[in-house]
Amino acid sequence: MHYRTGGPCGIVSRMLLNAGxxxxxxxxxxxxxxxSGVRLFEKLAHGPAVLGNPTSVQGVGVTHLRxxxxxxxxRPSGHGR
Numbered sequence: 275m276h277y278r279t280g281g282p283c284g285i286v287s288r289m290l291l292n293a294g295x296x297x298x299x300x301x302x303x304x305x306x307x308x309x310s311g312v313r314l315f316e317k318l319a320h321g322p323a324v325l326g327n328p329t330s331v332q333g334v335g336v337t338h339l340r341x342x343x344x345x346x347x348x349r350p351s352g353h354g355r
Contacts, residue, residue: 292319304336
């Protein structure tokens with residue numbers, strides 16, 4: 275399933291993260307100051323989400339970051355015994 279959300283849909287994103295249904299998180303960074311908004315990662319049910327190393331794509335005035343979301347049972351590669 276591919277679901278894309280942003281802006282005021284941060285509540286839906288948080289619900290999907292809490293349910294463990296997110297495999298990848300894309301964050302787009304642009305040099306715009308909005309003054310307010312929804313805190314996407316606030317009040318996660320199972321503590322902080324653990325993200326893997328991002329891939330990035332530079333654009334004009336924007337950087338796109340894609341992070342794999344690690345499940346709580348996964349260990350980061352290279353750190354296991």
